[in-house]
Amino acid sequence: xxxxxxxxxxxxxxxxxxxxxxxxxxxxxxxxxxxxxxxxxxxxxxxxxxxxxxxxxxxxxxxxxxxxxxxxxxxxxxxxxxxxxxxxxxxxxxxxxxxxxxxxxxxxxxxxxxxxxxxxxxxxxxxxxxxxxxxxxxxxxxxxxxxxxxxxxxxxxxxxxxxxxxxxxxxxxxxxxxxxxxxxxxxxxxxxxxxxxxxxxxxxxxxxxxxxxxxxxxxxxxxxxxxxxxxxxxxxxxxxxxxxxxxxxxxxxxxxxxxxxxxxxxxxxxxxxxxxxxxxxxxxxxxxxxxxx
Numbered sequence: 001x002x003x004x005x006x007x008x009x010x011x012x013x014x015x016x017x018x019x020x021x022x023x024x025x026x027x028x029x030x031x032x033x034x035x036x037x038x039x040x041x042x043x044x045x046x047x048x049x050x051x052x053x054x055x056x057x058x059x060x061x062x063x064x065x066x067x068x069x070x071x072x073x074x075x076x077x078x079x080x081x082x083x084x085x086x087x088x089x090x091x092x093x094x095x096x097x098x099x100x101x102x103x104x105x106x107x108x109x110x111x112x113x114x115x116x117x118x119x120x121x122x123x124x125x126x127x128x129x130x131x132x133x134x135x136x137x138x139x140x141x142x143x144x145x146x147x148x149x150x151x152x153x154x155x156x157x158x159x160x161x162x163x164x165x166x167x168x169x170x171x172x173x174x175x176x177x178x179x180x181x182x183x184x185x186x187x188x189x190x191x192x193x194x195x196x197x198x199x200x201x202x203x204x205x206x207x208x209x210x211x212x213x214x215x216x217x218x219x220x221x222x223x224x225x226x227x228x229x230x231x232x233x234x235x236x237x238x239x240x241x242x243x244x245x246x247x248x249x250x251x252x253x254x255x256x257x258x259x260x261x262x263x264x265x266x267x268x269x270x271x272x273x274x275x276x277x278x279x280x281x282x283x284x285x286x287x288x289x290x291x292x293x
Contacts, residue, residue: 009089009285010085010277011085011280011285012078013082014277014280014281015085015277016074016079016081017280018272018280019269020070020074020077026265026269027066029261029264030265031053031064031065032053033265034127034130034131034258035053036257036261037224037227037228037258038134038227038231050062053134056133057133061133064130065127065128065146067145068143072119072126075118075119076115080173081277083110083115084108084177087107098185098189108180111177112173112174112178115173115177116169116172116173119169120162121162122146123169124153124163124165124230125149125150127227127230129141161234164232169226171222172223172226175222179212179215179218180212180215180270181211201275204274209267216259220255220262223262224254224255
């Protein structure tokens, strides 16, 4: 005789809320990563860069662009998590077993691509606001907040400029979402089949840390190109190919500039996102009754 078992599943908007919460904690690391990626020729260490920001701007300097960062998470992450969760739940087998990994990766890629497109305007303003600190005062864009930044770009450079670097943003978002979401689900399901792991915080942290490492490695080259494309002045970059060639002239490691701060930022961001997401799911998720034979 079958016995019913209650399982809580995520609501479509939980991913955006969890990501926004994580961004509040990790924003200073993201700011340092952007500044390291936009260095040309000279390489200042992360520690030295932190000192420069604190000296010139104070502690709040590390939170430059936080409004754009939150807007980005509430657009980009809500879209990618929402599409992934809804599609995964609707395609899940009736017996409660997870969708196959290839399908999970495909759904994550599609969700990430859509999320990248939706979040590109906020991402562009986010990159510019974070990089403003290290520019000479006369060259700074001085956006007051994310909405002011979007308005200034649209009125001064044209609405289409809000999607500058969108091809790279979407590519990066697709790879990032595969690395984070589908690998997280895969690692979590593998861990929970062993007697050592259950559906608890320790499992969520372990799975998300490994997923964060995979996601950083997959996305770093695209991330460097995306940051440079977004931060360029109109007409400075002729096309993606010339951007790749120019970056390549600095050596193959130029594509992995800022890898350590990217991982140092992405690892806690990924961990916090999934810990917050799992807590939202376990406490406020939709109850789905599964029949266990």
